[in-house]
Amino acid sequence: MDRSATAVGERLMGSGASPVVELNLRPQEAGQLRAIAAEVCDAVDVGSCGADLFEALDTGRKRIPARLAAHLMLLRSDEPVDCLIVHGLDVDEIGLLPTPSDWRVADKRATRTQDVQVLLLAGCLGHAFGWEGQQDGRLVNDIVPVKADENCQLNSSSREAVAWHTEDAFQQYPADYVGLLGLRNRDGVKTGVSCAREWVPDARLDALFVTPVTQMPDLAFEGEARAWPGPALFGDRRMPYVRLDPHFLQRPLPPEVEDALAVLDSVVERTMRRVVVGPGDVLLVDNMRAVHSRDSFVPRYDGADRWLKRVTISRDIRRTRSNQAGHDSMLRSADDGD
Ligand SMILES: [Fe+2]
Structure with missing residues (x-):
């Protein structure tokens, strides 16, 4: 592994042992990344999600700036x-269209250079994919406030905060990483990240390693989906994996699990880092080692609201074969055997 990532230009949040790392791109590096993205856009139809797009992304990602790689x-x-924050991508905030009022009306072609930039980063971590039941299976999702969803537990909500969770906790094959690229965030709405390794050791959490819980489909998912049974914390107890969205757990739960969840909630709040994903910032979270959340905010629907791009990434897309919906970049929740 190239340890040059700890060289000049990097700023660690907190202590030297922090699992959250920041990188400030230099203008030249940002220009390089944007130029590669523009080449990909010229060469292929980004909206197709076809093999030619992934070939172009694979070629492009090998040329991204060395410090970023x-x-x-x-x-x-x-x-x-567990979490990487990159600042300084060139997303052309000034030239952006107004923030769409709904992901359904977002002009995907107008932001394809931004989409490809985050896909180039995703390609260094694994294989980007979309869910058939979420934003029509698009590879890059638009995260914008939607009036009808203001008070829901959805990424399109606003007045209601999104409680901490791992992404796709109910899915058979949740994303290994979640990436958020900021296009616009004038109100400085914060995203929270808390890393599981900072929750342990804590014997009060033992029940979450031992007693299975049932994770129900979340509101963002449309279509057929099953619940997922399993322990919320698993793996190495000194550095556990987490799969948990407390808001969508099947209840009632055993008292020892409810007690452990209450403890975990306070631990997560204590260890939460709150980050503004602003224009040109990318937040990449290990979805098995950290949870994320979003603060509440007041939307204006004036074209200047918060606008992020989201990508979900699998480290091993092969294991999802039976859940692939036509091609390997769009997954369905229930497998073909159902
Ligand atoms: Fe999320």
């Missing part, structure tokens, strides 16, 4: 990073 490798390795 090295930082992504830190996140890709088992240690020592």
